Amino acid sequence: MTKSQKCYRLAGLIFPAIAVLCALVAAGMMEPYLAFVATSWIIFGLLGLSLDVVWGRGGLLSLGQTAFYGLGGYFGSVVAINMADLFGNSLLVAIPAGAIFGAMAAAVLGYIIFYSRMGLLQSTILSYTFTLLLWSLTQTFKLEVGNAVIGGDNGLSNIPGVVLSIAPNSESLEPNAVFAAVVLVSAAVYYFTYWLMKSNFGKVIDCIRLDVEKTELLGYDVRKYQLLNFAYSGAVAGIAGALFGLWSNYLNPSIFSVQEALLVPIYVLVGGLGTLAGPFVGACLIGGLSFWLGSGSAGGQTTLMLGVVLILLVLFLKNGIIGALNDIWLRFLPDVNEAAKNSSAVRINVAVLEKILQQAEAQAGPAKELKTDKLLKRFGGVIPVNNVSRIFVPGQPYSLIGPNGAGKSSFLKTCVGIYQPDKGEVFIGSDNVAQMSIFHKVQKGMGVKNQKPQVFSELSVIQNLWIAAFSRTRSEQDAQVVSDEIISMLGLNKHSDVQASALSHGQQQWLDIGMVLCLAPRVVLLDEPAAGMTNEETRELSTLVRTLARYTTVVVVEHDMEFIRTLEGHVTVLHQGEVFAEGDIETLRLNERVLDIYLGRSKHV
Amino acid sequence: MELDYLASVLVSSLSSASILLIATIGLAVVFGLMGVINLAHGEFLMIGAYSALTVTQLGLPYVLSIPVAVLVTMAIGAIVEVLIISRLYGRIFDTMLATWGLSMVLYQLAVLIFGTVSPGIGMPQYNIQIGDYNLAGYPLLMIVVAIAMLVFVYLLMTKTIYGMKARASIQEPEMAQAIGIDSTRTNTLTFAVGCGLAGFAGAVLLPIVPATPSMGFAFVIKSFLTVVVAGPVTLTGSALAAIGLGGGSSITASFMTSVAGDVFFFLVTAIILWLYPLGISAKWRHKL
Numbered sequence: 024m025t026k027s028q029k030c031y032r033l034a035g036l037i038f039p040a041i042a043v044l045c046a047l048v049a050a051g052m053m054e055p056y057l058a059f060v061a062t063s064w065i066i067f068g069l070l071g072l073s074l075d076v077v078w079g080r081g082g083l084l085s086l087g088q089t090a091f092y093g094l095g096g097y098f099g100s101v102v103a104i105n106m107a108d109l110f111g112n113s114l115l116v117a118i119p120a121g122a123i124f125g126a127m128a129a130a131v132l133g134y135i136i137f138y139s140r141m142g143l144l145q146s147t148i149l150s151y152t153f154t155l156l157l158w159s160l161t162q163t164f165k166l167e168v169g170n171a172v173i174g175g176d177n178g179l180s181n182i183p184g185v186v187l188s189i190a191p192n193s194e195s196l197e198p199n200a201v202f203a204a205v206v207l208v209s210a211a212v213y214y215f216t217y218w219l220m221k222s223n224f225g226k227v228i229d230c231i232r233l234d235v236e237k238t239e240l241l242g243y244d245v246r247k248y249q250l251l252n253f254a255y256s257g258a259v260a261g262i263a264g265a266l267f268g269l270w271s272n273y274l275n276p277s278i279f280s281v282q283e284a285l286l287v288p289i290y291v292l293v294g295g296l297g298t299l300a301g302p303f304v305g306a307c308l309i310g311g312l313s314f315w316l317g318s319g320s321a322g323g324q325t326t327l328m329l330g331v332v333l334i335l336l337v338l339f340l341k342n343g344i345i346g347a348l349n350d351i352w353l354r355f356l357p358d359v360n361e362a363a364k365n366s367s368a369v370r371i372n373v374a375v376l377e378k379i380l381q382q383a384e385a386q387a388g389p390a391k392e393l394k395t396d397k398l399l400k401r402f403g404g405v406i407p408v409n410n411v412s413r414i415f416v417p418g419q420p421y422s423l424i425g426p427n428g429a430g431k432s433s434f435l436k437t438c439v440g441i442y443q444p445d446k447g448e449v450f451i452g453s454d455n456v457a458q459m460s461i462f463h464k465v466q467k468g469m470g471v472k473n474q475k476p477q478v479f480s481e482l483s484v485i486q487n488l489w490i491a492a493f494s495r496t497r498s499e500q501d502a503q504v505v506s507d508e509i510i511s512m513l514g515l516n517k518h519s520d521v522q523a524s525a526l527s528h529g530q531q532q533w534l535d536i537g538m539v540l541c542l543a544p545r546v547v548l549l550d551e552p553a554a555g556m557t558n559e560e561t562r563e564l565s566t567l568v569r570t571l572a573r574y575t576t577v578v579v580v581e582h583d584m585e586f587i588r589t590l591e592g593h594v595t596v597l598h599q600g601e602v603f604a605e606g607d608i609e610t611l612r613l614n615e616r617v618l619d620i621y622l623g624r625s626k627h628v
Numbered sequence: 629m630e631l632d633y634l635a636s637v638l639v640s641s642l643s644s645a646s647i648l649l650i651a652t653i654g655l656a657v658v659f660g661l662m663g664v665i666n667l668a669h670g671e672f673l674m675i676g677a678y679s680a681l682t683v684t685q686l687g688l689p690y691v692l693s694i695p696v697a698v699l700v701t702m703a704i705g706a707i708v709e710v711l712i713i714s715r716l717y718g719r720i721f722d723t724m725l726a727t728w729g730l731s732m733v734l735y736q737l738a739v740l741i742f743g744t745v746s747p748g749i750g751m752p753q754y755n756i757q758i759g760d761y762n763l764a765g766y767p768l769l770m771i772v773v774a775i776a777m778l779v780f781v782y783l784l785m786t787k788t789i790y791g792m793k794a795r796a797s798i799q800e801p802e803m804a805q806a807i808g809i810d811s812t813r814t815n816t817l818t819f820a821v822g823c824g825l826a827g828f829a830g831a832v833l834l835p836i837v838p839a840t841p842s843m844g845f846a847f848v849i850k851s852f853l854t855v856v857v858a859g860p861v862t863l864t865g866s867a868l869a870a871i872g873l874g875g876g877s878s879i880t881a882s883f884m885t886s887v888a889g890d891v892f893f894f895l896v897t898a899i900i901l902w903l904y905p906l907g908i909s910a911k912w913r914h915k916l
Contacts, residue, residue, distance in 0.1 A: 142906050145901050324736065327732070329729070330731070334730060338726065
């Protein structure tokens with residue numbers, strides 16, 4: 024690895040550290056007024072960081088960050104006011120109070136958003152509504168808590184400044200020292216966030232942003248991860264709010280205003296979405312710009328400039344300043360996707376595969392049967408799955424065939440839980456799983472590959488496999504062992520560091536299948552796995568499915584009759600949501616009724 | 629007596645709901661047919677209001693100012709679509725942010741051109757008597773206007789060739805192009821129609837809501853929530869959501885305070901989104 028590559032990998036550690044040092048040096052030399060104003064920029068950057076965690080990493084544009092910020096600010100300030108007579112250090116009092124309150128508010132909102140599985144747009148709007156609700160409520164909200172008086176639109180005053188000494192009622196710091204203190208607190212929060220996003224938790228959060236359904240199909244309880252991430256972002260926003268209260272010594276409902284709520288995404292976009300450091304760059308830049316303009320002739324036109332900047336950013340600089348610098352830097356580094364250009368066909372090594380499957384059996388237990396009992400799914404007047412009772416056992420592959428609209432994929436999706444069954448039961452082994460969430464079924468031993476290849480585009484091939492294996496093993500080393508085995512079985516070793524998005528369609532199919540294998544599933548459901556594969560690849564796939572069926576229960580939905588013939592398994596024909604015929608493929612080929620439904624004739628039906 | 633009071637509250641609430649619906653329809657059309665959330669919608673309302681105001685100040689009758697407002701907003705809408713929106717199709721959050729930037733620009737331009745205060749135009753004077761209560765006639769007329777707008781948009785989308793093209797280009801843009809529909813141009817027109825409806829709203833509401841640079845802002849939040857609560861069946865859904873949310877908050881406001889009305893609006897929105905995460909019309913089979 025070259026020095027430049029090393030430096031690139033550690034950029035998120037090195038450059039912020041340099042920036043913090045520069046800020047501390049500047050704190051000693053700035054004019055007090057500038058230090059005072061600049062402190063607010065850092066606080067806004069921290070608020071932006073909280074949005075970057077949910078939006079840039081988690082994939083949800085939350086307009087509720089100012090609500091957590093405001094709530095954290097109010098609560099932290101109320102606690103700080105009341106503690107001032109007992110304990111001097113206002114930072115140690117207000118920051119935890121703000122963080123806890125912000126996190127709690129975010130957890131409540133997040134619970135509603137994630138556990139009702141709300142759409143992205145609706146989630147954004149709900150978070151926005153939450154802010155608006157607080158804005159209108161706080162206008163008239165009056166409450167006295169000990170020494171603190173919350174006075175509706177008169178606000179909350181007499182908030183102590185930033186105090187470090189623990190002696191009660193100590194003097195608060197000078198503006199320059201406040202600036203330095205806020206920079207240090209923000210740096211601590213930034214580095215903790217950086218570590219969190221690099222951790223296994225952060226990896227799962229990244230996967231959720233890239234493909235939430237696939238993440239759940241790997242057995243991760245996505246709602247829990249999303250909720251925790253949201254609560255964490257609420258805590259960060261609450262810390263920012265508490266700092267803001269100490270900085271301004273006064274809070275009023277305008278902290279919840281729409282203008283404030285919509286400023287936060289701008290900070291994030293200017294700096295760079297998902298970069299964590301970006302929001303600080305954005306906030307300082309915009310703050311600095313309006314500070315500088317404020318004294319000039321164009322003073323009143325900040326709104327105009329902000330509007331133009333926002334439009335231009337969205338149109339031309341989607342990744343913000345840090346993102347653009349990142350792109351430039353990447354051009355000077357060797358291309359990790361170079362290996363994708365010279366690829367060879369996948370070859371399944373049966374011996375290796377069997378070894379892997381035997382290991383999986385040893386770890387995850389024997390194969391389980393999949394049983395459905397009078398399974399029913401309806402969409403309005405259409406009934407794609409109509410009272411289907413089937414039992415699938417290990418030993419031979421099962422194929423589901425039928426003309427378009429027969430309900431094959433719907434049956435599979437209803438078993439998986441992508442469609443919620445209206446009636447009937449689904450059993451994996453002896454467990455009734457019909458009402459379980461998808462991730463829970465996966466943990467029970469179900470492995471699913473949907474029709475389209477689902478891979479995490481920004482992650483490398485090995486990372487894709489690792490995250491799948493980690494879901495089952497919950498141990499970094501074990502996951503590494505499993506994913507190394509699978510990658511060499513698929514013959515993708517050379518592509519280990521290639522981003523999944525750079526792979527060909529067929530390779531993505533294989534990677535997806537590999538991810539399913541990493542789960543050591545006891546029941547495997549494959550929806551048109553041969554779609555988009557070459558003849559050669561289809562043959563390899565057939566080998567894989569037949570081998571797999573000796574160790575697990577396998578159900579395949581396919582259109583490719585030649586592929587089904589090579590599987591030499593049991594075939595079920597579905598028609599209009601019901602089981603129409605079954606048997607082996609040769610018998611069915613001679614069945615006039617089956618030919619009728621495929622050809623649309625109505626002679627025998 | 630009590631009954632008269634209730635009746636007058638009910639009628640005036642229905643008129644508030646209609647005003648909300650009038651302000652919302654343009655947004656609903658653009659969201660429903662293009663999947664675009666136009667956060668600058670309120671500013672188009674403002675442009676419509678200022679256009680109408682300028683025309684009446686020139687001495688022309690108020691009725692004539694309405695078509696002028698529609699034309700001006702349609703023209704600006706078309707330009708905005710070509711310059712900004714058309715580059716961002718399929719990126720709903722980016723469109724939201726870009727149109728929000730646009731709303732800031734338009735707001736600030738209005739401040740520069742017209743200043744922050746401008747004269748209202750008098751409300752046409754006629755009143756309606758319900759028992760002991762006198763209600764101004766013009767706001768009640770808005771109920772009729774809202775219904776007329778709904779019918780107009782419904783006919784435009786179902787009975788005209790443009791409407792069918794518009795629905796085709798948004799459902800299957802590639803297929804629409806394959807059968808010879810210029811979907812780029814259709815989308816430009818759809819956005820312009822949405823903005824035109826906003827301009828119409830701004831002009832027709834001018835006697836009730838005086839033109840100020842910040843007027844759009846007051847409208848857009850509630851309109852926007854109405855559309856999202858409505859969900860995919862935009863026209864019927866929006867009408868229902870506007871009556872429920874707008875009417876409900878107006879009733880709450882008349883019995884309590886205007887803040888309570890706002891709280892009602894936002895709280896009910898939050899609850900509905902919780903119960904119907906994809907909007908109230910997500911499972912309807914009817915599609916307009």
